[in-house]
Each structure stands twice: as structure tokens, then as C-alpha cells.
Amino acid sequence: MQVIRELTRAEEQVMQILWKIKKGFVKDILEHFDEPKPAYNTVSTIVRILQDKGFVTHKAYGRTHEYIPLVSKSEYSKSHLRSFVKDYFSNSFEKMVSFFAKEKGISVKEMEEIMKIMENEVKKQKLSK
Amino acid sequence: MQVIRELTRAEEQVMQILWKIKKGFVKDILEHFDEPKPAYNTVSTIVRILQDKGFVTHKAYGRTHEYIPLVSKSEYSKSHLRSFVKDYFSNSFEKMVSFFAKEKGISVKEMEEIMKIMENEVKKQKLSK
DNA sequence: AATTTACAACGAAAAAAATAGTTATGCAAC
DNA sequence: GTTGCATAACTATTTTTTTCGTTGTAAATT
Numbered sequence: 001m002q003v004i005r006e007l008t009r010a011e012e013q014v015m016q017i018l019w020k021i022k023k024g025f026v027k028d029i030l031e032h033f034d035e036p037k038p039a040y041n042t043v044s045t046i047v048r049i050l051q052d053k054g055f056v057t058h059k060a061y062g063r064t065h066e067y068i069p070l071v072s073k074s075e076y077s078k079s080h081l082r083s084f085v086k087d088y089f090s091n092s093f094e095k096m097v098s099f100f101a102k103e104k105g106i107s108v109k110e111m112e113e114i115m116k117i118m119e120n121e122v123k124k125q126k127l128s129k
Numbered sequence: 130m131q132v133i134r135e136l137t138r139a140e141e142q143v144m145q146i147l148w149k150i151k152k153g154f155v156k157d158i159l160e161h162f163d164e165p166k167p168a169y170n171t172v173s174t175i176v177r178i179l180q181d182k183g184f185v186t187h188k189a190y191g192r193t194h195e196y197i198p199l200v201s202k203s204e205y206s207k208s209h210l211r212s213f214v215k216d217y218f219s220n221s222f223e224k225m226v227s228f229f230a231k232e233k234g235i236s237v238k239e240m241e242e243i244m245k246i247m248e249n250e251v252k253k254q255k256l257s258k
Numbered sequence: 259a260a261t262t263t264a265c266a267a268c269g270a271a272a273a274a275a276a277t278a279g280t281t282a283t284g285c286a287a288c
Numbered sequence: 289g290t291t292g293c294a295t296a297a298c299t300a301t302t303t304t305t306t307t308c309g310t311t312g313t314a315a316a317t318t
């Protein structure tokens with residue numbers, strides 16, 4: 001499985017915006033920053049670093065570049081959570097969820113919702129065997 | 130609710146070791162590093178920064194310090210996951226779990242395990258009302 | 259009590275990350 | 289075609305993080 005490199009905080013901010021807007025020019029990304037917005041060149045530099053790291057690509061329109069995510073938000077979140085679960089819950093997703101269930105980090109309603117979805121998944125996966 | 134500051138990568142490494150060994154002197158922490166181990170002073174500095182940030186405290190034995198975590202691994206993981214869920218699953222723990230269930234990131238066995246725990250929790254919480 | 263050892267504290271140096279100024283160039287407006 | 293604007297690329301600066309050498313001192317060793 002391909003290893004997805006970690007993003008720095010600044011890089012992650014830009015990725016979050018790109019994921020939200022799907023694709024965009026530097027000025028589009030800039031618009032989505034909260035005040036105080038960084039300088040145009042700051043964003044431009046970060047997006048080029050993201051390109052080097054393989055997180056985005058671009059489509060050139062003459063001289064201007066439209067940036068497009070290459071790594072999806074779900075891919076990144078998957079690898080992010082995986083390493084979190086590894087470091088904090090000795091690689092057990094089950095341990096993580098039950099920890100948060102016990103800690104009342106999630107409500108009964110949420111738990112019931114999760115159970116419903118999981119029951120369906122369990123059924124589906126058992127059928128597909 | 131108290132905000133727990135983010136740890137840098139180096140700081141997190143030291144915290145992981147401290148959490149594992151419960152408490153320890155700099156040399157104890159150093160022992161638990163994989164090769165290539167950092168210099169003694171590197172660890173000493175990081176642990177003092179962690180102290181400034183309020184993550185650890187120390188007990189002095191004469192001139193030497195035994196460092197003890199102040200923020201527990203579960204406290205930190207809670208705040209860590211919370212911000213992850215916020216950024217990646219619009220604050221819904223349920224969305225996160227179901228995403229990973231759907232993505233087959235977790236096995237049927239794990240799901241069943243989780244469901245069992247959640248059922249118990251649901252019962253408990255409903256009773257306590 | 260002189261010497262060595264062990265350690266915290268300090269501070270400096272190096273590396274990484276974040277920010278933004280400068281430059282060059284293509285394109286549009288005149 | 290000259291001027292001005294927009295933008296990417298490049299480079300420099302600043303800030304933060306990481307790393308570790310140096311120093312001072314207490315305690316242990318001789």
C-alpha cells in the first residue's frame with residue numbers, strides 16, 4: 001500500500017480548501033482563507049510544495065495554473081486515522097471506538113446510528129463471501 | 130473544556146515513551162528510542178519544553194529529575210481525534226465510523242466487537258437517565 | 259580534598275516550515 | 289507595439305522546531 005506523506009499544518013490548510021472547492025487557482029484558494037489571509041505568494045509556494053509531494057497536480061491555462069487534488073480527502077483521512085489508531089490504540093480500530101463510546105464522547109443516538117450502519121455492513125460482507 | 134495544545138512530532142515521540150513507561154528520567158526515555166538514538170541533551174530539551182507546555186511535571190531527587198506525564202494519553206488522543214473528526218468528518222463521530230466501516234477498513238469481527246460494546250453502553254446510558 | 263561523573267540548564271547551531279518580496283513573462287488593453 | 293496587470297517561479301527572510309555542544313554544579317569516587 002502506498003504511503004501517504006504527512007502534511008504540515010500550512011499544507012493541510014490548503015488541502016482542506018482544495019478539497020472543499022474541488023479545484024482552483026491560487027486566488028480561489030486565497031479567497032477561502034480566513035482573515036488574516038496570507039500573501040498570494042505564500043499560498044502559491046505551498047501549493048507548489050504540495051505538487052512536489054504528489055498531493056496535487058495542475059492544469060495549465062496559458063500561464064495560469066488550476067490546481068487539482070490528487071490525493072482525496074478520504075484517502076488522506078484514512079492514512080491519517082490509521083497512524084493515529086496505530087500510535088494511540090495499538091492498531092485496533094475496535095479499541096478506539098469502544099474507548100470513545102465508554103468515554104461518552106459519543107451520544108446514544110450516534111451509537112445507535114453507527115450500529116445500524118455496521119449491521120448492514122456485516123450483513124453485506126457475510127453475503128459476499 | 131480545556132484546550133490541549135498540539136505536540137510537534139519530536140515532542141509526541143517523547144510523550145509516547147513517557148506514556149509507555151509511566152515516568153522516567155531522561156536516560157530512561159533515551160533508552161526507549163530506536164536507533165539512531167538522539168543525544169541525551171536533545172531529549173532533555175524536549176522534555177523541558179513539554180514541561181513548559183504543561184504536558185509533564187517532574188519530581189526532583191537531588192539534582193536529577195524524574196519526569197511524569199500530566200496529560201494522559203487518553204486525554205491527548207481525545208482532543209486529537211476530536212479535531213480530526215472536526216476537520217475531516219464535519220464533527221460527526223458517527224460519520225467517521227461509518228466511513229471506515231463502509232471502506233472495509235475494519236473487519237466484520239471488529240464490527241461485531243464494537244457493536245457489542247456499544248449495545249452495553251447504550252443500555253447503561255439509558256438506565257442512568 | 260582533588261578528581262571524575264552525571265545531570266540540568268543554557269544557549270547556539272542546524273534544519274524545517276512558513277511567509278512573502280522580487281523577477282520574468284505572457285497576455286490584455288490601449 | 290508599448291504599458292500595465294496577473295501570475296508562476298525563484299529566492300530570501302523569518303519563525304519554529306529540532307538537535308546538541310558547553311557550562312556549572314552537586315554528588316560520587318578515589
